[in-house]
Amino acid sequence: MLQLSNHDHFLVIKPTWARALSWAGIILFAFFSVMSWQAGDRKAAFLFLIFVAFNVFTLCRDDCDE
Secondary structure, eight states: OEETTOOOOOOEEOOHHHHHHHHHHHHHHHHHHHHEEEEEEHHHHHHHHHHHHHHHHHHHHHHEEE
16 A cells, blocks of 8 residues: 655555455455445445445554554
């Protein structure tokens, strides 16, 4: 993932397994949410959206901690 450094203002690539898994979870749960919505299962779609929101929150929180 690309992250802007505070000191030199260059993009620095800092890949980690945690970030990769978070992005994979976001994409996967968003896909499941869309598929559930199209199948007519609104409760499952909203549940998967909650998982997406949680993954985005943890990804942003981890980026802010660095």
